[in-house]
Amino acid sequence: MKHTPTAPMSTGLAALEAQLAQDLDFLELPAKSWVPERFHDGAPVRDVVVIGAGMCGLAATAKLVLTGITNVVAYDVAPAGLEGPWVTFARMQTLRSPKTLHGPSLGLPQLTFRAWFTAQWGVEAWRALDKIPRGQWMDYLVWYRKVLALPVRNSVRMTGLAPVGDLIAIDIEGAETGRVLARHLVLATGRSGLGGFALPDFLKGIDRAYWAHSADEIDFDALKGKRVAVIGAGASSMDNAATALEAGAGSVDMLIRRKEMPRINKLTGIGSQGVVLGMHHVPDAWKWKFFDYTASTQTPPPRSSTLRVSRHPNARFFLDCGIVAVREDTGSLLVETTQGPMRYDFLIAATGFSNDFNSRSEFAAIAPHIRTWSDGRYTPDMGLLRAGMSDAPDLGPAFEFRERVPGSCPMLAHIHCFNDAAMLTHGKVSGDIPAVSAGADRLVRGIAASLFAEDVETHFANLIAYDTPELLGDEWVDSTPLLQKEAAL
Incomplete structure (x- = not known):
């Protein structure tokens, strides 16, 4: 999916790559x-x-390689060019982040989206650009991987983990099948983190022909002329509702439990390097306070996404509309709400993700041992025990998991949670564009320190064995014999 203002200038991109x-x-x-x-x-x-x-x-992979940790490989289940959400289940027209954010550039100006864009379309096109089209962001990430020659293997799925001595055995299948041994494992698994879709109880047991999660692959063309409901008031709910409307849905109802739409993005309002670098150092009670408050106020959908829905006359917004029950009834869904019964042909649940480690078979060996905030890091005096926060993993300084019972699963210390599930411990540095470079730096500093400490005997042996002289012995004349001769006179 290409989103470019005009034909790009390949010579400009070649010059940028040479400068990089x-x-x-x-x-x-x-x-x-x-x-x-x-x-x-x-x-x-x-x-x-x-x-x-x-x-x-x-x-993360780029930072590892640039730091001299080169025996690295990244696996992704998606085919090349389809990694992440950008051209799969993300359905917004543009990114929500400002175009000027540095993203994954790791402090290298020539690696920024801005440099990549202006090299191809010029400064005037950059000035005219409002927000980054999501397909163009994917194009940039494809270039990022290519220009850094990152060791990525596609169409490979991790299916299991097991300890082998002090190593981690990773079972994989797909384009490569077998077992890979590693000293450290980084789980850069995105929004789904370590779990999967967060689904309300009222959808359990309902035939999947009648509903989908907002992150599912959805055949929107099949919704033409249909009555559609979308649960939620967040960005993904608006994006999915708009996509259904644009595909010709007969009607789309937004079923919103809140009495008022959230309007203010609180964390954006305090965005700074202080938040990025300092959040994971503040006491746990303050971390909880920050994220509990932002969870309670919620993040509003972008204005453009909301207008993308409301401009359709067949779109309706139902506020203060909680769902009591859902059942199949004569080829459709009968949805009991706090505003009365409603009937739909299809329902899209924009209900987010969970940290239910036990729902993923590939994590079976570690799930029972992962320490969460509810295992002692959270205390009642911090405030309300909030689902989605209390089940967040309790991570160490390099995003490493901690054991619920000390000694029960030592390999957790070498498995790093570099995804959205790390937010409560580390802040928003491992899931969103603004601070991903800071997160990668924090992650790799920790891994590098661990690798060096584990091999300290080898490094000391190398110190002793190093014997390349800087002085060859012909740079001076020893004056001692002369001094002795003079003393004898």
């Missing part, structure tokens, strides 16, 4: 590889395996 290569050379990046090679029973061991090659996975 020079900048990397000036900064001596990638750094020289420094992690000792390791084998287990003759099989090679990866220093780090990254699961997910969306924006966060690419940023």
Whole structure:
């Protein structure tokens, strides 16, 4: 999916790539590889395996490679060019973030979206650009991966984990099948984090022919002329409602439990490097206070997304409309609401995601051992025990999991939760565009420190063994014999 104002200038992009290569050379990046090679029973061991090659996975992989941790591979279940949500289940027309944000550029100006865009379409086109079309953002990420030559393998799914000594065995299938051994594992698994869709109880048992989650692959053309309901008042609910309307749905009703639409994006209002770098250092009670407040006030959908729905005369907004029950009835859905019964042909649940580790078979070996905030980090004096926060993983400083029972699953210390589930512990640095570079830096600093400490004996042995002289012995004359001769006179 291409979203470009005019035909791009390939010569401009070539010049940008040359400048980026020079900048990397000036900064001596990638750094020289420094992690000792390791084998287990003759099989090679990866220093780090990254699961997910969306924006966060690419940023993490790039930062690892630039730091000299080069024995790395990233796997993504999607085919090349379809990683992440941008051209799959994201249905907004443009990104919500300001176009000027640095995103995954890792502090390199020539790696920013702005540099990539202006190299191809010029400064005037940049000035005219309002928000970034989501397909164009995907084009940029494809270029990002290519220009950095990142080691990504597509159409590969992780199916299981197991400890092998002090290593992590990762079972994979797809374009590559087998078992990969790694010292560290990074889960850059996006919005779904470690769980999956958050589904309300009233949809359990309802035939999937009648409903979909907003992150599902949905045949919107099949909704032409149909009565559609969308649950929620967030950005994804608006995007899905608009897509259904634009595909010719007969009617779309927004069923919104709140009495008023949220209007203010609170976290955007305090966005700063202080929040990015400081949130994970403040006491837990303050972390809880910040995110509990923003959860209670909620994030409004973008104005453009809301207008995209409301401009259709066959769209209706029902506020203070909670859903009591849903049942199948004569080829349709009968939805009992606090405003009375309503009938629909199809329902889209824009109800977000959960941190239910037990719902994913690939996490079966670690799910029972993962310590969450409800295991002691949260205390009642912090405020309301809120679902979605209390089940968030209690992470260490490098996004590493912690054990619920010490000693029960040591490999958790080498598995890093670099996805949306890390927000309560680390702030919004591992899921959204604004601070992903800071998150990748924090992650990789921790992994690098761990790898060095684990190999400290080898590094010390290398220190002792190093014998390349800087002085060859012909740079001076020893004056001691002369002094002795003079003393004898």
